[in-house]
Amino acid sequence: MVSGEVFSTAARPGGFGRRVWRSIVRHGFPDTNRNRSLAVFSNLFLHVHPVKVRVEAIRFTRTFYLGGLAAALFVILTVTGVAVMFYYHPSVPRAYADVKDLEFVVTAGVILRNVHRWAAHAMVAAVFLHMARVFLAGAYRPPREFNWVLGVLLLVATVFLSYTGYLLPWDQLAYWAVTIGTSLAAAVPLVGGDISFLLLGGNQIDENTLLRFYVLHCVVLPLVLTGLFAVHLWRVRKDGGIYLPPEATGRATRVVDGEPTP
Amino acid sequence: MSPRDYELVKGEDIRDARSGRRKSDPRPRRLLVVQEEARPAVDVFEEDMVMTFPHLVVREAIALVALTLGLVVWSIFANAPLEEIANPLATPNPAKAPWYFLGLQELLHYYPPLVSGIILPGLTILALAVVPYFNVNLTRAPLWATDRRQKLVRLTAAIIAVAALFYVSGASPVWPIIGPTLAVGGLALLPGLIGGERGVLGWLSTRSLAFWIFVWFVVVAVTLTMIGIFFRGPSWSLTLPWVDGVYY
Numbered sequence: 001m002v003s004g005e006v007f008s009t010a011a012r013p014g015g016f017g018r019r020v021w022r023s024i025v026r027h028g029f030p031d032t033n034r035n036r037s038l039a040v041f042s043n044l045f046l047h048v049h050p051v052k053v054r055v056e057a058i059r060f061t062r063t064f065y066l067g068g069l070a071a072a073l074f075v076i077l078t079v080t081g082v083a084v085m086f087y088y089h090p091s092v093p094r095a096y097a098d099v100k101d102l103e104f105v106v107t108a109g110v111i112l113r114n115v116h117r118w119a120a121h122a123m124v125a126a127v128f129l130h131m132a133r134v135f136l137a138g139a140y141r142p143p144r145e146f147n148w149v150l151g152v153l154l155l156v157a158t159v160f161l162s163y164t165g166y167l168l169p170w171d172q173l174a175y176w177a178v179t180i181g182t183s184l185a186a187a188v189p190l191v192g193g194d195i196s197f198l199l200l201g202g203n204q205i206d207e208n209t210l211l212r213f214y215v216l217h218c219v220v221l222p223l224v225l226t227g228l229f230a231v232h233l234w235r236v237r238k239d240g241g242i243y244l245p246p247e248a249t250g251r252a253t254r255v256v257d258g259e260p261t262p
Numbered sequence: 263m264s265p266r267d268y269e270l271v272k273g274e275d276i277r278d279a280r281s282g283r284r285k286s287d288p289r290p291r292r293l294l295v296v297q298e299e300a301r302p303a304v305d306v307f308e309e310d311m312v313m314t315f316p317h318l319v320v321r322e323a324i325a326l327v328a329l330t331l332g333l334v335v336w337s338i339f340a341n342a343p344l345e346e347i348a349n350p351l352a353t354p355n356p357a358k359a360p361w362y363f364l365g366l367q368e369l370l371h372y373y374p375p376l377v378s379g380i381i382l383p384g385l386t387i388l389a390l391a392v393v394p395y396f397n398v399n400l401t402r403a404p405l406w407a408t409d410r411r412q413k414l415v416r417l418t419a420a421i422i423a424v425a426a427l428f429y430v431s432g433a434s435p436v437w438p439i440i441g442p443t444l445a446v447g448g449l450a451l452l453p454g455l456i457g458g459e460r461g462v463l464g465w466l467s468t469r470s471l472a473f474w475i476f477v478w479f480v481v482v483a484v485t486l487t488m489i490g491i492f493f494r495g496p497s498w499s500l501t502l503p504w505v506d507g508v509y510y
Contacts, residue, residue: 030315030316033313036313036314036315036316037313037315039315039319040314040315040319046314046315046319049314049318049319050314051313051314052311052312052313052314053311053312053314053317053318054309054310054311055309055310055311055312056309056310058312058317058318058321060321065321065322065325068322068325069325069329072325072326072329073329076329076330076333092348093347096347096348099344100344103341103344110341111334111337111338113342114336114337114338114340114341114342115333115334115337116342117342118333118336118337118340118342119333121361122333124362128362131390132476132480135393135476136473136476140393140394141394142394144394145394145395148391148393148394149391149394152387152390152391153391156387159362162360162362163360163363166360169344170347170348171344171345171346171347171348172345172346172347172348172349172352172354173343173344173345173510174348175348175349175350176353176354176357176358177357177358177359177360179357180357180358180359180363180367181359181363183375184366184375184378184379184380185379186375187374187375187376187379187380188376188380189376204350205350249309
């Protein structure tokens with residue numbers, strides 16, 4: 001095995017299986033720093049990371065990985081959500097019957113729904129805790145102001161995602177919980193009635209509302225959240241990784257032409 | 263030589279051989295001016311770095327597996343609630359929103375929907391969004407480092423004003439806000455009143471004003487939400503979860 005061999009199409013030792021493997025993963029075994037770098041930046045999913053990270057930045061007790069866990073929960077929710085969609089019709093009374101079937105007929109359907117439901121609650125909590133952690137660390141300070149704003153929008157998007165999903169089982173819990181929320185929309189001065197009508201697709205919660213919440217929950221809000229999240233993560237990278245307070249960063253060993261930043 | 267000095271590298275220096283003085287020389291001289299390389303001001307940090315692969319990637323994998331495992335195990339033992347089919351004619355009592363909105367629903371008990379459902383949450387989100395644009399907590403200077411007496415007076419006045427506002431503005435005194443206001447405010451005042459450099463008091467004394475405001479916000483939000491989740495029953499009456507169970 002040639003460690004560190006990259007992007008070479010030349011014939012190399014090993015059988016057909018190895019040739020196929022190397023056509024997918026175009027670097028050697030990650031036992032050298034060079035191949036470890038390639039493992040990160042030649043991989044679509046890992047290249048959101050830099051090749052090297054600060055020891056302090058990956059310490060569990062610094063961030064409790066809350067942002068990462070929220071992102072992981074979103075992935076879990078997408079996977080389980082798509083699976084649940086195979087069994088669900090957004091219509092009355094079929095929606096409720098479908099959820100009942102998920103509970104009692106579909107193989108492992110109850111686990112599927114449980115994971116989706118609990119992950120949704122966990123994501124709301126994780127995003128809120130992430131925000132609290134970021135505030136207490138002071139990580140919103142310049143140049144990260146706008147990323148904090150994106151974070152607030154991500155919190156709002158997460159809550160709306162959870163809330164629109166809340167109606168979909170079409171049981172008493174769902175119906176009346178959403179009634180309380182949407183009746184608040186009607187309290188907006190001047191346009192409250194219009195907002196309520198737009199949200200419900202009518203004057204009360206019925207099949208139109210179910211369809212609207214379904215589309216918002218399965219298409220619109222996930223896309224919005226994905227877009228916001230992409231920019232959020234990209235800006236973290238552009239600002240040099242997660243914020244570390246001065247006491248956690250290395251000493252300023254050398255200042256080139258200018259005063260040290262405070 | 264300091265970076266900004268100019269260096270006269272070579273001219274033709276003509277000196278009087280006897281006196282050693284420089285003679286005035288009418289001929290043009292060749293000068294070479296060398297300026298130090300211009301760079302932006304940057305700090306050079308020496309930080310401990312590790313390779314992302316495997317150090318971070320392995321941690322992420324462990325976190326992901328632990329999270330998934332935890333969710334699946336939890337889901338085996340706890341079923342997501344599912345009640346009777348929706349019936350617009352049968353209003354349950356109490357009718358509760360999802361848990362993260364129960365703080366707002368608790369406020370609905372004290373204020374009209376416009377205030378509790380639109381204005382207060384709207385202001386909260388707006389306040390959160392503008393936090394970084396007002397240099398909040400940039401230096402994180404300890405609250406009690408300077409102007410102790412003046413701050414004591416102002417902070418006490420602010421706490422009393424907020425508590426009074428929530429005492430008179432609602433349909434009844436909003437204790438879920440007044441309580442945390444007094445508790446967090448008291449904790450913030452404590453180091454200013456009795457000093458202290460070590461232990462818990464020492465830690466409290468190093469907190470900034472922004473820290474206290476944020477903690478106040480979190481404690482108020484959590485208190486309202488907890489009361490909404492655990493302590494509210496039929497007709498939004500006060501119940502005890504260990505006596506009556508949890509209504510949802």
